[in-house]
Amino acid sequence: MGAPWIEAKYLSPDEVESKVEELRKSGKSITTLNGSFDLLHAGHLKMIYEASCQGDVLIVGLNSDASIKKYKSPLRPIVPLEERLEMMAALEFVDFVTYFDETTPIAFLEKVRPNVHVNGAEYGADCIEGEMVKRHGGKLHIAELVPGKSTSNLIEKIKSCV
Numbered sequence: 001m002g003a004p005w006i007e008a009k010y011l012s013p014d015e016v017e018s019k020v021e022e023l024r025k026s027g028k029s030i031t032t033l034n035g036s037f038d039l040l041h042a043g044h045l046k047m048i049y050e051a052s053c054q055g056d057v058l059i060v061g062l063n064s065d066a067s068i069k070k071y072k073s074p075l076r077p078i079v080p081l082e083e084r085l086e087m088m089a090a091l092e093f094v095d096f097v098t099y100f101d102e103t104t105p106i107a108f109l110e111k112v113r114p115n116v117h118v119n120g121a122e123y124g125a126d127c128i129e130g131e132m133v134k135r136h137g138g139k140l141h142i143a144e145l146v147p148g149k150s151t152s153n154l155i156e157k158i159k160s161c162v
Contacts, residue, residue, distance in 0.1 A: 032051075052095075109132055121144050
C-alpha cells in the first residue's frame with residue numbers, strides 16, 4: 001500500500017479473523033459495513049460515520065475491483081481498490097479496512113461475525129447479509145440514505161459536463 005496512514009488500519013483478508021479474535025478478547029463490540037465506495041461522497045461519509053457509532057470498532061470491507069466489475073459494470077470501478085482502501089483508512093471514524101473478492105460480503109461477514117452490521121436503506125432489512133448476521137447473534141442496522149447522493153448520480157453529472 002502506498003499511503004503511510006493505511007499501515008495501522010489495513011487488514012489483508014487473511015488477517016481479519018485473528019484481528020477480530022484479538023478485539024473480542026479485549027471486550028470490544030464490532031460493527032461492519034461493506035460496499036464499493038467508488039467515488040466517495042458525502043452520503044457515504046454520513047453512512048460510515050453512522051456505522052462507527054454502532055459499536056466500539058468499525059471494520060469496513062470493500063469490494064475488490066474484480067468484484068465490482070462482476071456485479072456493477074465492466075467499466076467500474078472508477079477508483080481502483082488501493083486508492084479506495086487509502087481513502088477509507090484516512091477517515092478517523094474507520095478503525096480497520098479490508099477487501100473481499102466475492103460479489104457478496106457473506107464470506108467477509110462469516111469471518112467477522114459482527115455484533116452489528118450496517119447496511120444502506122436501499123437494500124433494507126431483507127438484505128442478503130441480514131440472515132447471516134442474525135444467525136451469529138448480531139443485529140442489522142439500516143442507515144438512511146442521503147437524498148440525491150449516490151455514485152451513479154455523480155457519474156451522470158460528470159457525463160453531462162463533457
